[in-house]
Structure formats: structure tokens, C-alpha cells
Amino acid sequence: MKAQFEKVSTPIHSSFKAFVYEDVNFNAPWHFHPEFELTFIEKGEGIRYVANSVQKFDAGDFVLFGSNLPHCWKNTLNSGSRVKSLVFQWDENLLGADWIYKDEFYHIKNLLAKSVRGIKFSSQVGETYYNELVSILNKPAFDKLMSFVQLLNELALIDDYELLSSEYFSSSLNIKANARIDKVYEYIHAHYDKKIILNDVASLVSMGDEAFCRFFKKSLNKSLFTFVNEYRINIVCKQLIETNKQVGQIAYECGFESLPYFYKQFQKFMNCSPLQFRKNYLNQ
Structure with a gap:
């Protein structure tokens, strides 16, 4: 399965994409996209890859990915139940050009700068914000955007997290390199x-x-x-x-x-x- 650049299709009349992913398995290959991504795993377990980080994950996993940071989840065992995640994706122009450099968004700017390495929030943080994440998905457009920005600001002030990938990791792998790495991932997944x-x-x-x-x-x-x-x-x-x-x-x-x-x-x-x-x- 080839690693790929993923085209994130934001609804034409929306500032960002928010949805529930549910399936038998996490099927996305090792991939990357220019958009930032905040994901909460509601159901599922296995191995999470973020750049050069390889960790076990289970329900409650709460991770923020920076722009173009390669990532994916792989189920390691068939648990007999479906997987489910809450996903939020947005680009650098969420609130217009250069919004992130305004004083009001200072903390969010710092959060997104750190996300280049991938940020895993603690299970306690995920538990605290789970209901808010679900609520945002179901709000009217304006309230959805304002609530999401507020959420980012709150997450930016939390220090209960870990950075996932090495600071020396370069996320600028070309398509050919990504395809090769993905082949290696799939081989190890099948032959470990x-x-x-x-x-x-x-x-x-x-x-x-x-x-x-x-x-x-x-x-x-x-x-x-x-x-x-x-x-x-x-x-x-x-x-x-x-x-x-x-x-x-x-x-x-x-x-x-x-x-x-x-x-x-x-x-x-x-x-x-x-x-x-x-x-x-x-x-x-």
C-alpha cells in the first residue's frame, strides 16, 4: 500500500473539517497533509506511527499533528469491534491570512509550532475534553468555529503532554521516500x-x-x-x-x-x- 499525500477536502462553506471516522479498521496508510489534525480515538487499539515515533495506542488516545507530519494508526490484533475516532482538520488560514501572528492567538501559535513533532495529550486531558469534542461536532457553523478556537487555546495552556517524534526528524520526505517507508512498515506489521x-x-x-x-x-x-x-x-x-x-x-x-x-x-x-x-x- 503506497504512502501518499492526502488531499483534505474541507467543505466549501466551512473554515475547517470536523467528522467522525468509523470502520472495521483504521485503513489509512502512512500519510501526510498540509493541514493540522487533532484526533481523539474513541474505539480502537494498536500501534500509532508519528514520524519516527512508534507507540501503542488504545481508546482515549488524543493527538495533535502538525502540517505535513507523517502519521497513521494500525490495528495490531483483531479485537472484534469497530474503530472510531473524532477528527478535526484545518489549514494555516483557519481565521484568515496571518491570523496566527495576532496577539490574541499567541498561545495557539506556540501550540501549533510544537505540533510539528506531534503532541500526545495525557489520557486525563482526553477524558476532560471528550464531551467538548463531541459537542463541537454537533454545533451550528459559527458556534462550531468559535468553540474549536477556544479549545485550541485551552489545549495550548496545558502542560500534560509529550512530544512524539525526534526533533531531528525531517517531515519533508518526498513521495518516493514515503512509498518506500510505507512498504517497510507494512512488511514489519505482517512479519514482526x-x-x-x-x-x-x-x-x-x-x-x-x-x-x-x-x-x-x-x-x-x-x-x-x-x-x-x-x-x-x-x-x-x-x-x-x-x-x-x-x-x-x-x-x-x-x-x-x-x-x-x-x-x-x-x-x-x-x-x-x-x-x-x-x-x-x-x-x-
């Missing part, structure tokens, strides 16, 4: 539980091993196998939370062939042991 060989992945995008390694590192600021391990560890975390399987069984099912190596990688990415992670979750 098996042995992944560099030459097999490089061949997918018609590149030699060394050229592919340079390309991947330049694109995502990390090596292929660091990316693979991040992906696997996120799925391990999901299994630790949702099942009673033994740690070793989970590790092998997620593609780790050596338990010592698995424990080392888990500690590296999660700053705790798998058993401590499970215990911490159960104690919450």
Missing part, C-alpha cells in the same frame, strides 16, 4: 513475529543493504532493527496487559529469539522489567 532479515527488507524497495540502511536511518533517525525492536516491544506490552501468558512465551511469539536479548531490549525501551511493567499496570 518472524525473523526479519535486512536483505529481505532492502529488496522490497529495490535497494542494496548499505544504501537501504543509510536511507532508513536518514528517514527515521534510527536503524531498521531499532525500529523493529520498538514495534515488537509495543506488542509485548499489549500482551503483558491483556493476557496471562508467561513472559518468555510472549517474547518468542513477538519475534525475539533470545530471552537475554529480549530482557535487555525491554529494559532499554520501557525502563523496567516485563514483570514490573505488568505489576505496575495491575496496580493502577
